[in-house]
Amino acid sequence: MSQDANQDLPETDEEWREVLTDEEYRILREAGTEPKFSGEYVDQKADGTYVCAGCGTALFDSDTKFESGSGWPSFYEAAKDNVETRLDTSHGMRRTEVVCATCEGHLGHVFEDGPDPTGKRYCINSAALDFESEDE
Numbered sequence: 001m002s003q004d005a006n007q008d009l010p011e012t013d014e015e016w017r018e019v020l021t022d023e024e025y026r027i028l029r030e031a032g033t034e035p036k037f038s039g040e041y042v043d044q045k046a047d048g049t050y051v052c053a054g055c056g057t058a059l060f061d062s063d064t065k066f067e068s069g070s071g072w073p074s075f076y077e078a079a080k081d082n083v084e085t086r087l088d089t090s091h092g093m094r095r096t097e098v099v100c101a102t103c104e105g106h107l108g109h110v111f112e113d114g115p116d117p118t119g120k121r122y123c124i125n126s127a128a129l130d131f132e133s134e135d136e
């Protein structure tokens with residue numbers, strides 16, 4: 001991770017509100033969840049890279065996206081060192097939260113019922129992601 005890339009990141013909640021949409025802010029900064037099947041990337045199959053909507057860090061490759069039927073974009077692998085996981089005990093459940101390692105934005109959760117080769121299912125909010133097509 002480049003420290004230079006972090007210098008322009010917002011620091012306060014007010015600064016984040018200025019750079020994010022309301023929905024992005026609710027999810028990234030307040031650990032919200034978008035309604036299932038509502039996100040723009042649920043059914044997307046194009047080749048490219050999914051990056052953090054907050055800071056632009058590469059998080060998931062389209063090659064690792066799979067059809068989970070959950071209603072959220074699902075990946076079996078995250079970009080190494082660019083995401084971090086934390087124990088989340090909210091809502092009476094023990095889940096593993098996935099956050100962007102660069103801006104600490106909330107992305108979603110990871111579960112252990114994913115496909116080979118990792119067995120992981122990263123269940124990620126579309127609003128936490130931007131997509132960079134390989135064609136561009």
Ligand SMILES: [Zn+2]
Nearest residue numbers: 052055100103
């Ligand atoms: Zn980020």
